[in-house]
Amino acid sequence: MPLLxxxxxxxxxxxxxxxxxxxxxxxxxxxxxxxxxFFCPVRLVGVIGSDCPxxxxxxxxxxxxxxxxxxxxxxxxxxxxxGSYHNSSANAITENIELNVIAEKPPIVPxxxxxxxxxxxxxTAPVLQMQLLEQIERPAFVAAxxxxxxxxxxxxxxxxxxxxxxxxxxxxxxxxxLAKQANLIKAADAILKMGPKIxxxxxxxxxxxxxxxxxxxxxxxxxxxxxxxxxTGAGDSFAxxxxxxxxxxxxxxxxxxxxxxxxGTVLASFAISEFSLDGLxxxxxxxxxxxxxxxxxxxxx
Amino acid sequence: MPLLxxxxxxxxxxxxxxxxxxxxxxxxxxxxxxxxxFFCPVRLVGVIGSDCPxxxxxxxxxxxxxxxxxxxxxxxxxxxxxGSYHNSSANAITENIELNVIAEKPPIVPxxxxxxxxxxxxxTAPVLQMQLLEQIERPAFVAAxxxxxxxxxxxxxxxxxxxxxxxxxxxxxxxxxLAKQANLIKAADAILKMGPKIxxxxxxxxxxxxxxxxxxxxxxxxxxxxxxxxxTGAGDSFAxxxxxxxxxxxxxxxxxxxxxxxxGTVLASFAISEFSLDGLxxxxxxxxxxxxxxxxxxxxx
Numbered sequence: 001m002p003l004l005x006x007x008x009x010x011x012x013x014x015x016x017x018x019x020x021x022x023x024x025x026x027x028x029x030x031x032x033x034x035x036x037x038f039f040c041p042v043r044l045v046g047v048i049g050s051d052c053p054x055x056x057x058x059x060x061x062x063x064x065x066x067x068x069x070x071x072x073x074x075x076x077x078x079x080x081x082x083g084s085y086h087n088s089s090a091n092a093i094t095e096n097i098e099l100n101v102i103a104e105k106p107p108i109v110p111x112x113x114x115x116x117x118x119x120x121x122x123x124t125a126p127v128l129q130m131q132l133l134e135q136i137e138r139p140a141f142v143a144a145x146x147x148x149x150x151x152x153x154x155x156x157x158x159x160x161x162x163x164x165x166x167x168x169x170x171x172x173x174x175x176x177x178l179a180k181q182a183n184l185i186k187a188a189d190a191i192l193k194m195g196p197k198i199x200x201x202x203x204x205x206x207x208x209x210x211x212x213x214x215x216x217x218x219x220x221x222x223x224x225x226x227x228x229x230x231x232t233g234a235g236d237s238f239a240x241x242x243x244x245x246x247x248x249x250x251x252x253x254x255x256x257x258x259x260x261x262x263x264g265t266v267l268a269s270f271a272i273s274e275f276s277l278d279g280l281x282x283x284x285x286x287x288x289x290x291x292x293x294x295x296x297x298x299x300x301x
Numbered sequence: 302m303p304l305l306x307x308x309x310x311x312x313x314x315x316x317x318x319x320x321x322x323x324x325x326x327x328x329x330x331x332x333x334x335x336x337x338x339f340f341c342p343v344r345l346v347g348v349i350g351s352d353c354p355x356x357x358x359x360x361x362x363x364x365x366x367x368x369x370x371x372x373x374x375x376x377x378x379x380x381x382x383x384g385s386y387h388n389s390s391a392n393a394i395t396e397n398i399e400l401n402v403i404a405e406k407p408p409i410v411p412x413x414x415x416x417x418x419x420x421x422x423x424x425t426a427p428v429l430q431m432q433l434l435e436q437i438e439r440p441a442f443v444a445a446x447x448x449x450x451x452x453x454x455x456x457x458x459x460x461x462x463x464x465x466x467x468x469x470x471x472x473x474x475x476x477x478x479l480a481k482q483a484n485l486i487k488a489a490d491a492i493l494k495m496g497p498k499i500x501x502x503x504x505x506x507x508x509x510x511x512x513x514x515x516x517x518x519x520x521x522x523x524x525x526x527x528x529x530x531x532x533t534g535a536g537d538s539f540a541x542x543x544x545x546x547x548x549x550x551x552x553x554x555x556x557x558x559x560x561x562x563x564x565g566t567v568l569a570s571f572a573i574s575e576f577s578l579d580g581l582x583x584x585x586x587x588x589x590x591x592x593x594x595x596x597x598x599x600x601x602x
Contacts, residue, residue, distance in 0.1 A: 087483060182388060185527040206507030207522055219522040219599050221508055226486040258602035298520050299600045301559035 002066070003247035004043040004113055005032045006132045007122025007236070008079050008102055009056070009070075014275065015084035018229040024276035025054050026081060028122035028145070031233035034280045035240025035267040036120075037063040038288055039248035043116060045069035045132070047107040049076040049100060059277070068110050076101040083232070090204040090231040090272075109135035118247035120239060121165070123147050126157035133164060141252050143167035143198075143243055145235070151177045162195035166252075169200045169239050184209060185217075200242070200261065202235055210261055218258045223269035223295055230275040234268040237280060241267030241288075259292075266291045303367070304548035305344040305414055306333045307433045308423025308537070309380050309403055310357070310371075315576065316385035319530040325577035326355050327382060329423035329446070332534035335581045336541025336568040337421075338364040339589055340549035344417060346370035346433070348408040350377040350401060360578070369411050377402040384533070391505040391532040391573075410436035419548035421540060422466070424448050427458035434465060442553050444468035444499075444544055446536070452478045463496035467553075470501045470540050485510060486518075501543070501562065503536055511562055519559045524570035524596055531576040535569040538581060542568030542589075560593075567592045 007029030013022045029046040036042045041064040048056075048070070056067055077100035083092040106128045117140040121129040129144055136142075142165045150158055151174060158178075162168065168191060172184060178194075179187035184201055188211040191199045201209045207221035242264035246252055266288055273279040308330030314323045330347045337343045342365040349357075349371070357368055378401035384393040407429045418441040422430040430445055437443075443466045451459055452475060459479075463469065469492060473485060479495075480488035485502055489512040492500045502510045508522035543565035547553055567589055574580040 183527055183529070185525045203507070206504070209525060217525065217599055218602065219525055220602070221520040221522050224486045224510060224518065224520055226484055228484070255602075262602050296602065298518055301519070301521070301556075301563050301597065 001117055001247050001250045002041040002043050003036055003118040003120065003243055004045060004069075004109070004116035004136065005029050005036070005120045005122060005240075005243075006045040006106075006109075006129070007032060007120075007124070009046045009048050009052070010079045010081050011053070012080075012232060012276065013082040014230055014232050016230050016275075017086070019275070021230070021275040023053065025059065026232060026276060027079065028236040030277065031236035031271060031280070032120060032122060032240035032243075033060065033065050034063070034277055035237040035271065036244030036247070037065050038267075038285050039241070039244035039263070040064070040118075041066065042244070043069055043113045045107050045109055045113065047071040047073055047076075047101050047104075049078040050074050052078040059281075066113075069107065069113055071107040073101055073104070076104065085231055090228075090234065092232065106132055117141065118243060119143070120243045121145070122236060122239070123150075126150055126154050126161045130157070130161050130164065141166050141246065143169055143239065145169050145239060146174060146178075148174055148177050159194060162191075165196050167198040167200065168196045169202065169235075169242070171202045171204070171235060175199070175201045185211075198257065202238055204234075208238070208261055208265065210257060212254070216254050218261060220261055220265055220295075221299060223265055223291065224298070225269045225273060228272045229279075231272050232276070233271045237271035238264035238268040241265070262292055262295055263288070266295060302418055302548050302551045303342040303344050304337055304419040304421065304544055305346060305370075305410070305417035305437065306330050306337070306421045306423060306541075306544075307346040307408070307410075307430070308333060308421075308425070310347045310349050310353070310355075311380045311382050312353070313381075313533060313577065314383040315531055315533050317531050317576075318387070320576070322531070322576040324354065326360065327533060327577060328380065329537040331578065332537035332572060332581070333421060333423060333541035333544075334361065334366050335364070335578055336538040336572065337545030337548070338366050339568075339586050340542070340545035340564070341365070341419075342367065343545070344370055344414045346408050346410055346414065348372040348374055348377075348402050350379040351375050353379040360582075367414075370408065370414055372408040374402055374405070377405065386532055391529075391535065393533065407433055418442065419544060420444070421544045422446070423537060423540070424451075427451055427455050427462045431458070431462050431465065442467050442547065444470055444540065446470050446540060447475060449475055449478050460495060463492075466497050468499040468501065469497045470503065470536075470543070472503045472505070472536060476500070476502045486512075499558065503539060505535075509539070509562055509566065511558060513555070517555050519562060521562055521566055521596075522600065524566055524592065525599070526570045526574060529573045530580075532573050533577070534572045538572035539565035539569040542566070563593055563596055564589070567596060
C-alpha cells in the first residue's frame, strides 16, 4: 500500500568527527522516502527551489518513490541547513539555517495522492501539517514528527494536530518538553492523553520506546553500530523504516508495530554509517533483513 | 554455590530531586550482597569503623549473607560519601568523600571463604583488588568493577588485574576512558584484548552491553522505571543480580550470562526506586521474577 510523506528536501553542510560534507542532499522527506522505499511504494510531497542542484529522479531511480508531489518552485531557494556533531553525540549543533522555500506556502498534494491511507507528516509548523493532512481524503494511519520550537511557540496548533493523528514519533527532549515531564515513561503516558493512540520516543544511542493508549509498551536498544559517521537523518530514516514496514504489510497491530520499530532502528543504523544518503542508498533489502535478524538475536534472552 | 564479594560499606548522605536522606546505609558490598542474596549464598568481605551506626546482622537478617568477613576495626571510622543527583540524571555529583577505613589496609578474607569459586571485586584500588583475589585459592569466575580515577592514576595496576579476571563490569565513561575510544562497541573490543573474557558496559538509562572474546554480543535496555528516587547503588545492584544469578546456577555460558544481565537490570531497577537499601529490601524473589518476565516481554519482537 502506498505511503505518503510530506517533509523537507534540503541542501546540508555537515561536520562530524569523521569529516565535513558540503552542500549534500538532506531533508526529512528525502531520508524518510529512501528508508521507506525498501518496504512499500512511497509518495513524496515536498518543495524545492529552482536552485536545487540535485536530480531527485536520478537519486530515487530504481526505487519505488513517486515524485509527482515534488514541486520545483521558480524564483525560490531550496531549504539549507548547516550543522555539526561533536564527540560522537547524536545531537547536532545548528550553525546556520535558511528556511527559504520551506517558509513559504506548503506544496499541494496531487490529486493522485489523495487516496493515501498511510501518511507521515515530517516536522514543520503544526498548522502546515494540518493543512497537508486535510488534503488527504480518508487516511487510515497518520504519524507525525514535531520539534521543540513548535512545542514552545505553537503548542495550541500542535495539540489540535495531536487529536488528528494516530502516532507521534519524537525524540526524548521533545517528549519531555511536550509533557513537561522528565521521566520518559510518564511523559509517554501524558502525551497519549493528548490524542495519539501510539507514541514512539526516539532516544538516540539509548534506543526507542513505544507506548500505546491500550497500555502496551515496547523498548528496543539502538543497533550497536561501531561506525557513526553522520547522525543526520537518523530520526527520519527510523520513521521511514517504521512507516514503510507498516504500509508494506498494511498492518498496524502491536506485533507488526514492534517489528516496524526494529526495522526503523535498522534503517537508522545504516543511515548514520555514512554521510548524507550514502549509507541508505548502498544497502539492499537483504542487508536490512540480516541486520533485523541480528538485532532480534542481540536482545533475546 | 557461594559468591564472595569484597567492597565497601558506607554511610551515605544523598540528595535527589525526590528528597534528601542523611547518614543512610550505602556502599558497593552492601548493595551487591542484598541483590545477590536472592539467588545464592553471599560471603561479604569488608571493613567498617567502630563508629558504624548500622547493625548489618539485623539488616541482612533472614537473607543468606555470611558476615564472617566483616571486620569492625577499632579506632577507625567508616567510609562516608555525600552526593547529589540532578534532573533525573543517573550521574552523581560527589560533594564530599571521607575514605576513612577504606584508605587503610584491606580486610582479611576468612579461611572459611578461601574456597569461593564465584568472586566479585567491587571498586577499590586495583592493587588492593589483586591482594584480595590472591587470598582466594582457586576462583572459577572472577568479576571486577573499577572507576575512572584508577584508570587515570593506576593504569598499570589495573592492566595487571585485567589479566587475572574473567569479567569486567564498568560504566560507559569508564569504558571510554580505559579504551581511549568514544564508540562503546570499539571500546568493548579493545578492553577484551586487555584480558577479561567478558566485558559488561553499564549505560545507565540506556541499558547495558555485554561482549565476549568469542565475539558474542548482547544488548539490553534498562527497565523503563517510572520512578527513580535515588540512583545510588544501581551499578552494584546490577552486578549483584548478575553474579548472584550465575553463582546460584553455577553456570557461566552465554545463555545464562544473558539472563544474568537481565536479572542485574531488574535488581538495579528495584534499587533505584527508593532511597538507600529500601528498594531492594522490600522486594521478594517473586517480584524479581515477575519483572524479569516483563522485561523479556518488553524487548521481544
